[in-house]
Amino acid sequence: MKKGILLVNLGSPDSPEPKDVKKYLGEFLMDERVIDIPLVARTALVKGIILNTRPKQSAAAYKKIWWDEGSPLIVLSERLQNKVQEQVDVPVALAMRYGSMTIKKGLQGLVDKGVDEVLLFPLYPQFAMATTETITVLAEELRQQYFPNLKIDSVPAFYNKPDYIEVLANSIKKHLKGKNYEHVLFSYHGVPERHIRKSDITKSHCKIDKSCCITPSKAHEFCYKHQCLEVTRLVAEKLKFKDDSFSTSFQSRLGFDPWLQPYTDRTIERLGKQGVKNMAIVTPAFVSDCLETLEEIAMEGQEIFHEMGGQDFTTVPCLNDDSEWVALIAKWIKEWEASKKATV
Structure with missing residues (x-):
């Protein structure tokens, strides 16, 4: 063949x-x-x-x-x-x-x-x-x-493959080299919470709480939230980030139904209000830069951060080519x- x-x-x-x-x-x-x-x-x-x-x-x-x-x-x-x-x-x-x-x-x-x-x-x-x-x-x-x-x-899904994590971590490290940042935000495209429950093959594991994503389950094979959190954890571990120097958020919600939280725009706002002056943002749900990364994050996100008193807002490109x-x-x-x- x-x-x-x-x-x-x-x-x-x-x-x-x-x-x-x-x-x-x-x-x-x-x-x-x-x-x-x-x-x-x-x-x-x-x-x-x-x-x-x-x-x-x-x-x-x-x-x-x-x-x-x-x-x-x-x-x-x-x-x-x-x-x-x-x-x-x-x-x-x-x-x-x-x-x-x-x-x-x-x-x-x-x-x-x-x-x-x-x-x-x-x-x-x-x-x-x-x-x-x-x-x-x-x-x-x-x-x-x-x-x-x-x-x-x-x-x-290849979110936890060691060779993918290495490539992603290397790219982030390369683009943050020489940057003076206090916090790295991993922002993933959001989905409605009901999508997580619908994808749960066990029909009982996903509670959208703080424990189910870190409790081993067959549901994780199709759990978007777990897989996003795992990418953050594995990359942070690879790059030896301190626990209080990074976090995860979700962007691009639509409508009034509950979506995965915390929301990226509100997280950027919160970081600025807390006095963070220099932050970097990574978007590992995408492998190619697009409207959500180039406009929503790099432009709108930066504007929110500056309005809250932030100074240096570094957007790490997607893996692209x-x-x-x-x-x-x-x-x-x-x-x-x-x-x-x-x-x-």
């Missing part, structure tokens, strides 16, 4: 214009694993309210971070794809869960090259309904409908290839 790789990231509007942002947000927010309420209610919320107000606001935010080459997320993902391709012998394609670079197009491109066995690689370190799961579910639906002879394997990250992905691909040969 001829093998191929499909890297999959979140996606982006085709342009920062309101009409393209509206189209993108419509597809994104109508996903039942993003806003997981009944279709009628979801349609009323998204098409009746959000899409009548949010596109103009989001378009303004996208315009602040848009590059001459296009969407930063797309450009950085393409750079990653090209660099990984240079280090492996199998075809490497790129797709987005939402937007015009569809997973169907990505799979079709590989099939057109003769590929009949694909390693689906969601570019998310942690598992979540709204990221990894929606990608794998859609890929399987597409396989059944359009590519019945295609075999698809998926890369599971970092050479160690590229090499690690290539290594995992080669290991997958070798495992397939071993089972023949």
